[in-house]
Amino acid sequence: MTDASATAARRPGEPALTALGLSAPAPDPADTSAHSFPGGGRWRTEIPSCEGPEALAVVLKEASRLDVPIHRISQGSGVWMLTDSEITEMVESTGERDIELCLFTGPRGTWDIGGSTRTDSRGAGLRARGHDAVAGCVEDAVRATELGVKCLLVADEGVLWTLHRARAAGIIPADTTLKVSALIGPVNPAAYAVYERLGADSVNVPSDLTLDHLTEIRRVSGAPMDMYIEAPDDLGGYVRMYEVAELIRRGAPLYLKFGLSKSPGIYPYGHHMRELTLATAKERVRRGRLALDLLARHGADGDMAPLGSRLPGDLQRFEISS
Numbered sequence: 001m002t003d004a005s006a007t008a009a010r011r012p013g014e015p016a017l018t019a020l021g022l023s024a025p026a027p028d029p030a031d032t033s034a035h036s037f038p039g040g041g042r043w044r045t046e047i048p049s050c051e052g053p054e055a056l057a058v059v060l061k062e063a064s065r066l067d068v069p070i071h072r073i074s075q076g077s078g079v080w081m082l083t084d085s086e087i088t089e090m091v092e093s094t095g096e097r098d099i100e101l102c103l104f105t106g107p108r109g110t111w112d113i114g115g116s117t118r119t120d121s122r123g124a125g126l127r128a129r130g131h132d133a134v135a136g137c138v139e140d141a142v143r144a145t146e147l148g149v150k151c152l153l154v155a156d157e158g159v160l161w162t163l164h165r166a167r168a169a170g171i172i173p174a175d176t177t178l179k180v181s182a183l184i185g186p187v188n189p190a191a192y193a194v195y196e197r198l199g200a201d202s203v204n205v206p207s208d209l210t211l212d213h214l215t216e217i218r219r220v221s222g223a224p225m226d227m228y229i230e231a232p233d234d235l236g237g238y239v240r241m242y243e244v245a246e247l248i249r250r251g252a253p254l255y256l257k258f259g260l261s262k263s264p265g266i267y268p269y270g271h272h273m274r275e276l277t278l279a280t281a282k283e284r285v286r287r288g289r290l291a292l293d294l295l296a297r298h299g300a301d302g303d304m305a306p307l308g309s310r311l312p313g314d315l316q317r318f319e320i321s322s
Contacts, residue, residue: 009299012242031215033252035222038313041305042252044071045292046226047284048259051077051269053089055281060093062285068292069307070099072255074153074179077268078106079140084147091148098308102151102179103144105137105159126155126183134159138166145172150310155181157198161318164199168320177201177312182228182235187213189220193316196223201312202255207231207238214250224312226255229291237261241291245300253305253312258288 017023036042047063050056050073063070073094079087087103094101107128128134137159141152150173154160160180166172182204186192195203202224205217209227217225227247231238239261240247248254263280266273295301 009245011245012294012298027246027249031211032249033215033218035218035253036303037224037253037305037309038311039306039309041309042303043248043254043256044224044305044309045069045288046072046074046255046257047281047288048074048228048257049076049232049266049277049284050281051075051266051277052082053086053093054274055277056090056093058278058281059285060097062282063288066285066289068285068288069304070097070288071305071307071309072100072102072151074102074104074151076104076153077266078104079144079149080106080136081268081270084143087144087147087149095148100151100177100310101149102153102177103140103149104153104155104181105140105144105163107133107136126181128156128159134162138162141166141172141176145176150175151177151179153179153181155184157184157195160195160200161198164317165320167199175311177310179226180204182206182226182231189217192217192223193221196221196315197318199317201315202226204228204257206235207240208236211243211246211250214247218251221316222253222313223315224253224255225251226257227251228257228259230259230261230287232259232263232265233261234265235259241294244291244295245298248300248303252303256288256291258284258291260284260287 047059047070050059090101128137141163152163160178163178167174167176178199178201180195180200180203185205186195187206192203200223204226207228229240229244260280260283266277269277
């Protein structure tokens with residue numbers, strides 16, 4: 001990647017607009033996030049929707065070809081959609097490259113008998129409906145961590161708190177990280193702080209939050225934030241590549257997630273969707289390269305966290321009662 005010191009930091013279009021008398025006000029230093037990742041760096045990268053070993057191999061090959069650094073790879077269909085051997089292969093492949101692998105726990109409300117998610121109000125959403133659904137998520141978590149997975153993706157507050165308690169009790173490893181899904185992401189600072197206290201180690205926020213919203217969140221919480229720089233269509237299809245530098249300035253520590261708009265959904269994945277899944281996995285890496293090129297062009301590609309770093313640092317938690 002380009003050394004940021006070689007290119008003076010600037011905002012998109014700034015020199016041309018200044019010459020035309022259309023310059024924007026200078027950024028307010030008070031808006032800059034005071035937080036960073038432990039061990040240094042203000043941003044990490046994530047390739048989402050990597051649904052199995054074959055898609056993972058495509059991502060790793062394309063990342064090597066395009067020189068896209070990757071801190072985390074995540075999957076959306078769920079632990080229960082992978083065999084033990086598939087999980088083990090993914091753990092080994094990411095482990096060789098010191099990349100964090102994050103698998104989704106299930107089941108979730110959109111895939112069981114609940115019909116409220118199809119109503120206009122979208123009631124209940126991705127939550128785990130009832131005791132059995134929570135039990136299924138815990139089963140997935142125990143199985144995945146026994147196979148070497150170190151990061152779990154959750155879409156329910158109760159599951160999050162349960163898994164946080166489970167790692168405190170030694171039921172799953174203490175260094176397991178818990179990531180909150182974009183499908184239930186908080187949209188205000190109070191909610192963000194609650195997720196942190198429930199055990200979240202990184203929190204996916206909706207991609208339509210404004211820059212001011214990010215600043216508001218950062219004034220109450222330093223928990224790592226995940227954000228789709230390009231969101232899938234079912235999450236709005238937002239494309240915010242030209243804002244990446246400002247998203248980092250306001251939202252650090254921030255995971256840059258390279259999603260893909262104008263692409264059909266692939267959850268839950270099966271081999272009947274193989275060609276689409278492999279093609280979109282490859283394109284997500286290319287989208288990452290485009291975003292990183294923009295950062296470099298604007299002299300803002302410094303301060304990336306070291307590759308291989310994964311822990312969130314010291315965070316605020318609710319007390320666990322005995």
